[in-house]
Amino acid sequence: MxxxxxxxxxxxxxxxxxxxxxxxxxxxxxxxxxxxxxxxxxxxxxxxxxxxxxxTLYFNAFTEDLFHWDNDLNGDVDRKLTLNASSHFFDGPAELEMDNRIRPLLQRYADFDFRIDRENWVVRFSRTVDGQIIENIKVSRGEENIFVWCFFLAIVQLAIDGAEAYQWVxxxxxxxxxxxxxxxxxxxxxxxxxxxxxxxxxxxxxxxxxxxxxxxxxxxxxxxxxxxxxxxxxxxxxxxxxxxxxxxxxxATPFFHHVAVLTELYKAEQSGELYTYHFNMLRSVLEKSASFHGFSNFSACIARDADDPDGVLHARLINIMSHGNYSLFEPQPMLDENKAYFRKILHEFLSRYPFNPDLFPQPVEGADTP
Incomplete structure (x- = not known):
């Protein structure tokens, strides 16, 4: 790239x-x-x-926030998803039969049904279990997300078709x-x-x-x-x-996620700006490579040292470092000892499975390299 x-x-x-x-x-x-x-x-x-x-019609975390739950904490019966009617996102539901536009999309992914209350701007969900319809259910977070996504797709379809309510898109x-x-x-x-x-x-x-x-x-x-x-x-x-x-x-070739990740890891390693979450990224590359080569565990793609023929040390290190609370949003610098392990694993992987060297930057002058 x-x-x-x-x-x-x-x-x-x-x-x-x-x-x-x-x-x-x-x-x-x-x-x-x-x-x-x-x-x-x-x-x-x-x-x-x-x-x-x-x-611009957009779908992101802010779009999902236009929908929020009223779980009827007092009666615990009338659970519903409320809509922020002040948003232009909802310019069309009242006139454009959104229920009938959303339902065929939703049926591709989910087994629950819904109805939009246009007077109160809420959505109520139901599911059929053993032939009986259970009303006012609370769907899971994943099901809620797919409903919002299908709502969005229905609006995109209206915009493509030139519906008057969405001609601004x-x-x-x-x-x-x-x-x-x-x-x-x-x-x-x-x-x-x-x-x-x-x-x-x-x-x-x-x-x-x-x-x-x-x-x-x-x-x-x-x-x-x-x-x-x-x-x-x-x-x-x-x-x-x-x-x-x-x-x-x-x-001009298909995007390969693991190659992009490797270039980012290599840049970080060369610059010395290594953070604990880089172990998560390295593990992801190793797992994908192991799967490609038919191995059941990522440790098969880690070079073995003479005093560690099974690669246990490095595999355990990656396991530990990639399962901790290492957030991308509050990155923590690696300790020098872990930097050394990281570099060793990365460079031995690149030597064992050579990639096009043109994909990787030249070492940064004065960088904190081994």
């Missing part, structure tokens, strides 16, 4: 994305949690918001729609979304960002980002030294 120009802040990056969409239909972004994906989506939205005029920005879904549903959601966006005649411009590698790969393939001149795909990263942002073009 070759590096493009850097952007001083998210506002500058958002402006660039809008400019690129003058000549593109879709932009795909892959980034780790904590990079600033949600904030980028809001910067993108804010550029097109002038008073009551807006141009010029851009659609989608940030991580599958945070609570398993891999099967990640594939289904990606495939379904691509079908919708590939619909002939749609004039909408779309940005999709995600930290989920499988979902990103599905979208990359379904939108044919390798060949299409209307689609750009990037790896988004943020510099810890100056806070700037950069986009790395994923190239």
């Amino acid at each position: 070759k590096n493009n120009r850097r952007y001083t802040d998210l506002a500058a990056l958002a402006a660039h994305l809008r400019q690129e969409l003058d000549n593109k239909k879709t932009i795909l972004l892959y980034a780790y949690n904590g990079t600033g994906k949600t904030r980028l989506s809001m910067e993108f939205k804010n550029i097109g918001k002038q008073g009551d005029v807006r141009d 010029k851009y659609v920005y989608i940030d991580d729609p599958i945070s609570s879904l398993d891999e099967h549903n990640a594939i289904t959601v990606g495939n379904h979304l691509a079908q919708l966006l590939n619909k002939p005649g749609s004039a909408l411009k779309v940005v999709i960002s995600s930290h989920h590698p499988l979902f990103f790969n599905v979208m990359h393939n379904e939108l044919d980002a390798r060949k299409s001149k209307n689609v750009s795909a990037y790896f988004l990263s943020r510099s810890k030294s100056d806070g700037s942002y950069s986009l790395a073009y994923t190239g």
Whole structure:
């Protein structure tokens, strides 16, 4: 992946994305949690918001917050999901029969039903068990997320079809729609979304960002980002030294998450800016590599020392370091001893499974290297 120009802040990056969409239909972004994906989506939205005029329909954590539960704590009977009716997101439900538009979408993923109370702006859920309908149920968090997602998809469909209530939509920005879904549903959601966006005649411009590698790969393939001149795909990263942002073009070949992760780990190792969460990232690479080579455990991809023929020490170290409370949002620097172990495991992995050296940066002069 070759590096493009850097952007001083998210506002500058958002402006660039809008400019690129003058000549593109879709932009795909892959980034780790904590990079600033949600904030980028809001910067993108804010550029097109002038008073009551807006141009971006977006799905992100703020969209999910337009829905919140009233669990009827007093009666514990009438549980319902309330809607923030003041949002332009809900411009159309009263007139456009949203129930009938959402239901076919929801049935792809879930076995519960719902009804929208347009007078009180609430949604009530039900489920059929042994032939009996149980009303006013509280669905799980994952089921709630998929309902909100289907609500959003129904609105996107209305915008594509030119419904009057959503004629203000010029851009659609989608940030991580599958945070609570398993891999099967990640594939289904990606495939379904691509079908919708590939619909002939749609004039909408779309940005999709995600930290989920499988979902990103599905979208990359379904939108044919390798060949299409209307689609750009990037790896988004943020510099810890100056806070700037950069986009790395994923190239004309399918995006490989583990390669992108390796380049980030290598940069961190070369700069000496190693944090405890880098062990989580390294473990992810080892697990994917082990699976590719047919091994049942990531330890098979760790080089063995003469005094540790089974690789127990390094495997245990990665197990311990990748299961602690090491947050991306409050990163903790590695201890020097753990840095040494990390570097040893990483360099031996790269030596054992050689990758294209052009993908990795040259050592930083004066860096804290072994």
